[in-house]
Amino acid sequence: MDVGSPHLASGALRRLDGRVAIVTGGSRGIGGAISKALAIDGAVVAVVGIPADRERTSVLQASLNGSAHLVEFHEANVADYQACETAVQSILEKHGHIDILVNNAGITKDRTARKMSVEEWQAVIDVNLSGPFFMIKAVLDHMIERQYGRIVNISSVVGHMGNFGQANYAAAKAGLLGLTKTLAIETAKSGITVNAVAPGFIATEMVAAMPQAAIDIAKSRTPVDRLGDPNEIARAVRFLVDEESGFITGTTFDVNGGMYM
Numbered sequence: 575m576d577v578g579s580p581h582l583a584s585g586a587l588r589r590l591d592g593r594v595a596i597v598t599g600g601s602r603g604i605g606g607a608i609s610k611a612l613a614i615d616g617a618v619v620a621v622v623g624i625p626a627d628r629e630r631t632s633v634l635q636a637s638l639n640g641s642a643h644l645v646e647f648h649e650a651n652v653a654d655y656q657a658c659e660t661a662v663q664s665i666l667e668k669h670g671h672i673d674i675l676v677n678n679a680g681i682t683k684d685r686t687a688r689k690m691s692v693e694e695w696q697a698v699i700d701v702n703l704s705g706p707f708f709m710i711k712a713v714l715d716h717m718i719e720r721q722y723g724r725i726v727n728i729s730s731v732v733g734h735m736g737n738f739g740q741a742n743y744a745a746a747k748a749g750l751l752g753l754t755k756t757l758a759i760e761t762a763k764s765g766i767t768v769n770a771v772a773p774g775f776i777a778t779e780m781v782a783a784m785p786q787a788a789i790d791i792a793k794s795r796t797p798v799d800r801l802g803d804p805n806e807i808a809r810a811v812r813f814l815v816d817e818e819s820g821f822i823t824g825t826t827f828d829v830n831g832g833m834y835m
């Protein structure tokens with residue numbers, strides 16, 4: 575951005591008015607908090623998700639009570655490249671441009687490596703690693719043409735540390751960090767930043783599905799001594815997608831209560 579911008583002088587983060595953002599799986603949990611944060615700051619938010627996300631997106635939009643711009647739903651399983659491309663095309667047709675992509679959709683299928691089926695391995699890699707690549711691929715030509723883009727990949731502390739019973743998830747989340755760095759290098763000259771956010775354990779339905787003993791262990795390994803709140807991840811994403819964050823690329827923003835430093 576221009577060094578002489580009046581927005582810098584004000585010290586405030588620039589509102590996202592006029593920006594169009596995609597948030598995959600953006601109807602609940604961390605994605606829901608991200609959609610809300612971006613919409614309240616003025617962005618049009620396209621939630622790209624599976625059928626279960628449709629109704630939740632309507633509820634999210636209603637909860638904003640007219641205080642924000644549009645939050646709308648576009649159906650696509652991110653593990654299906656054609657579906658990603660179709661969703662991106664329909665968002666482009668409707669809004670004319672896409673400025674922000676947050677790859678948030680993710681699943682778990684936990685089991686020790688000995689017991690993990692090939693299908694369980696593949697399903698998590700497909701959604702958590704191929705999904706972000708497919709979405710990036712679907713928006714990339716457009717962002718390069720416009721010479722502007724903000725891409726954030728939601729990784730995990732587990733991508734840094736590994737975790738018992740999560741070989742598929744840890745591999746996907748670590749792979750996402752390599753994808754982030756490579757894309758950052760490839761797109762840096764095109765006004766596009768690509769960063770990762772690596773949450774610790776956050777109070778969402780994904781974590782609620784874990785055995786209580788595993789949640790207690792996660793908490794005990796978190797110096798801040800609690801689970802994180804989805805809004806605490808959304809704050810980090812909001813910072814990275816700002817136009818003024820253009821000199822930050824290829825990095826991983828750890829938001830984990832001190833669990834991994």
Ligand SMILES: NC(=O)c1ccc[n+]([C@@H]2O[C@H](COP(=O)([O-])OP(=O)(O)OC[C@H]3O[C@@H](n4cnc5c(N)ncnc54)[C@H](O)[C@@H]3O)[C@@H](O)[C@H]2O)c1
Pocket residue numbers: 598599600601602603604605622623624626627650651652653677678679680681701728729730731772773774775776777778779780781
């Ligand atoms: N909750 C945590 O503690 C935690 C920690 C680190 C990282 N993360 C990551 O944050 C992201 C969000 O996690 P969450 O806890 O909010 O999970 P969640 O299960 O509450 O939400 C995931 C969202 O992704 C959508 N989704 C699932 N499969 C999809 C697919 N194939 N295509 C499109 N959308 C799909 C779901 O419908 C849902 O809306 C995930 O990538 C997760 O791995 C979560």
